[in-house]
Amino acid sequence: MLGLSSLRTARLVAGASGLHRMVRRLNVMEVPDVLPWVKADELILTTGYPLRQLPSSLIGLVGDLDDRGLAAFAIKLARYIDELPADMLAEADRRGFPVILLPEDVGFDDILNQVLTEILSKQAAALAHSDEVHRTIMATVLAGGGLDEVTAKAATLLSQAVVVAIGTEGAILASAGPEGERMSGMAELVKTELPARGVVNLAGGGTAIVVPITAGDFDHGWLLAARRDGMHATDTLTILERAAAAAALTITQKLAVTAVEARYQSDLFRDLVEGRLDDVERVLDQARWFGWKLQASLVLTVTTVQPVPNQSPRSRRDDLERFAAAWRLALEGHIAGAAVVVVSDQVLTLLPVDQPEA
Structure with a gap:
């Protein structure tokens, strides 16, 4: 966002370690008690007017905004607040919460217009990518692929990640990924107490992103993407969610076939036992x-x-x-x-x- 023309002369004064945070929304601070109205991943803009009589409250505000998952805090000085408290900047650095000084000659309308346009463009690109991933994985299923093929396709799309499908009983149903990593991570993944969705740390180092494999009200297990370096691609969750949906479809199909086969077996068994x-x-x-x-x-x-x-x-x-x-x-x-x-x-x-x- 700082590369946009309206923010090109803005200055990052604290929280540089948090520049990776995603901005998905914008908000303008117009009242001192803004916390009930903020949301995660927001860039919040202010002239400092709501805080002009209590500039010391900026110190606590940084922590409150960071605790609620906001992306960054941007303020225009001089008109209502002359400078930011050193304790506030130190707290922002400690938390990795970006604090930005806005240029005096740029209006909020320009910033809002450009940032919102950038957000919408990225969302449109993400939707297009998600649709392409969905088509790619579903093409695998329509071509007759099962859980193994869906897992392999997800691993191909994720390139450097090990992808593992784990059943509700803890058994590995399918796995794919770089040969050098595949076997070394299996035992750790199965032993890990898996959340319904989220990120888990691996005992041998690295992390795994977890999504559930569900079909309606039925849970069939989890799909994980694990990396030793923890450097997951930004589209990992999108790919895993699409692959998990396809995995649920293949598992449901297999269960349906098994159920029909079991019914035929039961009928034949009865015929044999009853002499028909x-x-x-x-x-x-x-x-x-x-x-x-x-x-x-x-x-x-x-x-x-x-x-x-x-x-x-x-x-x-x-x-x-x-x-x-x-x-x-x-x-x-x-x-x-x-x-x-x-x-x-x-x-x-x-x-x-x-x-x-x-």
Whole structure:
């Protein structure tokens, strides 16, 4: 902003370490009690008129404005206040809160016009960039890409960041990024207590920006962009949010397919157990598709999983599906072709048992 023609002769007198702050709004201080009317990321302008009788209040004002997340404080001296208190400038330097002296020959209308034009231009550019990111990521999904491809596309757009999708149980669902960094950051990311949204510090150094992966009222986990140097690109949040929306779509699609497949498996299981075998070849074909081994002696087991008190039906179903998946995985290494399905509140298993040779 200081490069605009109306502010080119303005002087930064304190808070130089805060020049990176983003200006997204403008405000003019017309009353001493301005705090109820300020907002984060504002550049506040004043002639000092509201403070002319209490210039010492400027010291506390710096802290109050900084605590509310304002971008900077700009004042025009001479007319109502001759100089700024040294304690105020020291406090601004300590906080990294920019204090700017406005040129006497420039009117507020010129500053307001130019700064607002610059803000709107940047917002328009940000919207255009966000739209382009959205199209790029959605093109990946429309081309048949899943969570792995969406994560990889986000990592490509972010260039130097490791992008990780983490499920609600803490498992890494997908990851992509610079090869040298990928594995070294995984354990730390999973162990970190993740916020719903924000920035987390990594134990090995660096930071990660976190956004949730949500679809409606359902949480599917988090998407993170991690950098060892902590130097995240300005569009990191935009890219992550678009990628998280696409990730939620791919996860929802996968869950829908899994639910349909589970329904078919349950129906086939019931047909087998209840002896409804009108078309044996069709049943055998479907069983082979699911990886079940039916051309053997079979043992039926029924497992009941104790419910958690006050558990919602969806949470109960999720617990049963997780148990069934874990049970299925445990069986794979020992009994090939076992059929494991969730029926109502139970997990049913058909175990193929080879007949002993005569």
